[in-house]
Amino acid sequence: MRIKKKVQIFGIVVFLMIMATFTFISRYINESGLTAVRICQVGIDGSISSEGVVNCGDASYIFFPLYEDTILGRQLYAHMEKVTITAEKNETAYIDSDSGVFLYIIPEEKKIDELYDGEMLREV
Amino acid sequence: MKKRIITILMVPVVFAICFPVIFIVVNAFVSPEQLSERFGPVINPNLYPGYAVAAFIPEGVGTESYKELLLYQPGFFVLFWNSVKICFSVVLGQLIIAVPAAWGFARYDFRGRRILFALYILLMLMPFQVLMLSEYILFNKMGILDTLLTMILPGIFSTFPVFILYNFFRDIPDSVIEAARLDGASELIIFFSIGVPYGFSGIAAVMVLQFIEYWNLVEQPMIFIDSPDKMPLSLYLPSVNLDNICISFAAAVITMIPSYLVFRAGQDKLESGIAASAVRR
Numbered sequence: 001m002r003i004k005k006k007v008q009i010f011g012i013v014v015f016l017m018i019m020a021t022f023t024f025i026s027r028y029i030n031e032s033g034l035t036a037v038r039i040c041q042v043g044i045d046g047s048i049s050s051e052g053v054v055n056c057g058d059a060s061y062i063f064f065p066l067y068e069d070t071i072l073g074r075q076l077y078a079h080m081e082k083v084t085i086t087a088e089k090n091e092t093a094y095i096d097s098d099s100g101v102f103l104y105i106i107p108e109e110k111k112i113d114e115l116y117d118g119e120m121l122r123e124v
Numbered sequence: 125m126k127k128r129i130i131t132i133l134m135v136p137v138v139f140a141i142c143f144p145v146i147f148i149v150v151n152a153f154v155s156p157e158q159l160s161e162r163f164g165p166v167i168n169p170n171l172y173p174g175y176a177v178a179a180f181i182p183e184g185v186g187t188e189s190y191k192e193l194l195l196y197q198p199g200f201f202v203l204f205w206n207s208v209k210i211c212f213s214v215v216l217g218q219l220i221i222a223v224p225a226a227w228g229f230a231r232y233d234f235r236g237r238r239i240l241f242a243l244y245i246l247l248m249l250m251p252f253q254v255l256m257l258s259e260y261i262l263f264n265k266m267g268i269l270d271t272l273l274t275m276i277l278p279g280i281f282s283t284f285p286v287f288i289l290y291n292f293f294r295d296i297p298d299s300v301i302e303a304a305r306l307d308g309a310s311e312l313i314i315f316f317s318i319g320v321p322y323g324f325s326g327i328a329a330v331m332v333l334q335f336i337e338y339w340n341l342v343e344q345p346m347i348f349i350d351s352p353d354k355m356p357l358s359l360y361l362p363s364v365n366l367d368n369i370c371i372s373f374a375a376a377v378i379t380m381i382p383s384y385l386v387f388r389a390g391q392d393k394l395e396s397g398i399a400a401s402a403v404r405r
Contacts, residue, residue, distance in 0.1 A: 011389070012386060015382065
């Protein structure tokens with residue numbers, strides 16, 4: 001009985017180790033060759049209401065489905081094809097403008113704060 | 125004969141209970157194309173007119189769903205580790221906070237003990253919806269909105285384990301504690317040498333129940349978390365759409381595994397804890 005218990009507890013550890021291995025592999029695969037971009041929703045006053053990261057290199061995405069129930073999610077969902085086409089590395093892409101809300105794609109390595117410099121907002 | 129009739133009658137009931145699990149496990153091995161055909165009418169009726177097919181036997185078994193999920197969905201792992209962080213932090217925190225708190229309530233007489241404990245019970249009886257707004261305001265003031273702490277802190281200071289363990293510790297005969305005191309044992313030694321071993325099945329039962337509860341957390345993250353990378357795994361599955369339906373069943377199977385493993389590891393303690401409570405009553 002004690003051995004069985006140890007095996008059961010060990011099972012949790014083994015499972016976590018397997019998941020850790022797959023986490024590493026998955027990140028390695030997905031970080032190489034894909035363009036990760038940060039998507040943010042910018043209000044007319046410059047406030048950022050939500051943001052997330054998508055992989056647009058091969059039209060796959062990371063957090064995208066979770067936005068489905070939000071305004072941003074619905075807008076992005078409707079424009080996913082456009083997102084995939086227009087977003088390129090090191091390029092700021094304008095996606096949509098709807099009732100005073102602007103959506104941007106900015107490169108992953110660029111800080112969200114940099115949006116506040118005014119340049120990007122003026123472009124729209 | 126009577127036993128056989130009961131068995132025959134019970135089979136459909138058991139099947140109905142097990143149906144969701146069987147359904148998920150079977151469909152986790154179905155190819156993405158088949159899944160789209162089967163469930164397309166539910167998720168996207170315009171693209172797939174007709175009715176969804178709840179078939180049990182897959183036309184060819186495949187592991188594409190697992191491959192897609194485990195290799196090409198790094199977001200899944202972010203949420204998985206968020207859930208792990210939340211559950212282990214809550215369980216560990218409860219060990220540190222709830223167990224001594226329950227011991228204090230059960231074994232020490234101090235002014236306001238009854239009122240304080242009644243408050244604990246009152247808090248335990250309140251559903252999350254009642255506390256939601258006040259918690260939101262509090263977290264906002266604390267500046268921890270949109271962090272995992274919004275789920276970890278209420279979990280650590282949850283009143284449920286205190287209430288359960290209180291009954292276990294209350295049951296320890298006073299004579300045992302007195303004997304230990306007469307032998308010169310300090311309060312800390314009494315707690316660790318008598319309280320913890322005596323209430324171990326209760327502690328294990330509470331830990332298992334709390335792990336499962338926090339693994340399946342849905343409401344709190346929906347209210348307190350905005351960033352998708354801070355969400356727990358329980359919110360990964362509702363995000364299913366036709367594009368990722370192939371991974372949804374595989375994700376459901378993997379989501380079930382930790383709960384199952386923890387439950388199996390603590391099952392006997394959980395059962396003995398429940399039995400002990402029943403005997404006392």
